[in-house]
Each structure stands twice: as C-alpha cells, then as structure tokens.
Amino acid sequence: MLKVQEIRELIKLIDQSSIDEFTYEQDGEKLKLRKQSKRTAEVAPEPVKEQVPVQHTEEVKAPAKAEKQPEPVKEEAAEPAADLENTTEIKSPMVGTFYEASSPDAEPFVKVGSKVTADSTVCIVEAMKLFNEIEAETEGEVVKILVENGQLVEYGQPLFLVKK
Known part of the structure; x- marks a missing residue:
C-alpha cells in the first residue's frame, strides 16, 4: 500500500488538478480520493485575497484611488496581527x-x-x-x-x- 507521504503528495496533486475523483487499487486494498463540491467553491475566495496587491499595482497609476484603498487594507491587516499575539x-x-x-x-x-x-x-x-x-x-x-x-x-x- 502507499506510504503516508505518497498519499499526501497524491492529495496535493489531485487538489491542484481538474480531477474530481481518483481511485488506486493494489493487492486488494483500495484508496479513493474525491474532491467535494464545497472544496472547489472554497478555492475561489483565496485568489481574490491574493489579488489585492494586483489591484494596488493598478491603482498606482491613479494616485487618488491608491491613497484610499491601502488604508483599510492596512487596518484589516493590523487587527489580525494584534489578535494573533493573544x-x-x-x-x-x-x-x-x-x-x-x-x-x-x-x-x-x-x-x-x-x-x-x-x-x-x-x-x-x-x-x-x-x-x-x-x-x-x-x-x-x-x-x-x-x-x-x-x-x-x-x-x-x-x-x-x-x-x-
């Protein structure tokens, strides 16, 4: 049967691919990995957060907008940092x-x-x-x-x- 590290690698590969289900069978033992529809939906919000710097780069071209948005982003980032201490x-x-x-x-x-x-x-x-x-x-x-x-x-x- 597969080792734990090999299973972890399979999970990562499947998670990054368009495969929704994967089955592996060896010596009568079966491993079945399946993505859930919720997981696919959860992946979408993460890139949105990562796009904040991209929006900031675009806003540098328009200085008036660049001054307005970084302030709330900094406040939001400061609050979790303070909470993380405790x-x-x-x-x-x-x-x-x-x-x-x-x-x-x-x-x-x-x-x-x-x-x-x-x-x-x-x-x-x-x-x-x-x-x-x-x-x-x-x-x-x-x-x-x-x-x-x-x-x-x-x-x-x-x-x-x-x-x-």
Whole structure:
C-alpha cells in the first residue's frame, strides 16, 4: 500500500488538478480520493485575497484611488496581527477531511465564542475512513474557525484560533 507521504503528495496533486475523483487499487486494498463540491467553491475566495496587491499595482497609476484603498487594507491587516499575539492555533495533526460535528445533523463541537479546555474535542478529521477526534490541547475561547466543514486539511494546517 502507499506510504503516508505518497498519499499526501497524491492529495496535493489531485487538489491542484481538474480531477474530481481518483481511485488506486493494489493487492486488494483500495484508496479513493474525491474532491467535494464545497472544496472547489472554497478555492475561489483565496485568489481574490491574493489579488489585492494586483489591484494596488493598478491603482498606482491613479494616485487618488491608491491613497484610499491601502488604508483599510492596512487596518484589516493590523487587527489580525494584534489578535494573533493573544491567540493559539489548533492545528490538524494529519491530512484528512475536517468535520465540525460527529454527524451531519449534530451540533458542531465548537462555535466562535465557545470555551474550550485542553481535553475538549473541537472537531473530527477523517483519514482513510478513520474518524479522529481532535482535542484543543489549550484553554480559552474559540475566536475564529479557519476551515469549512468537509474541507480537506493538510498536516499542521491551522483549524481554529483560540484566545487565551
């Protein structure tokens, strides 16, 4: 069977390609990777954020516009930087699919504003049909959820921000 690193590489390659589903079978063991429609929709907002410098470059040609927009961008960037000083990231310990609840009709483990302790379950990451409960390993209040339900997550990817 494939090694974990090989599976991670496959996930990255499939995520970057137009392939929606991939199946690999060897010695009676089967690995099936599938993109979810939500994942495709989530990819779209990220380039929009990355285009801000492109818009800024265009606005340099028109100085009046360039002076107006960088100020709000700087304010938005300053606020998260201040918040990051007092927050801890809860990171994914593995590659898999993020689930905010134990089942589709159940309430999420945590929401923004939820208080967590070190042993609080905050989500589930599914990897190869194994559902792994992820614990906070810190105490505080959840201030931001960084991923969407059903999203593929990487090893070490931040999932939540917790304010101590």
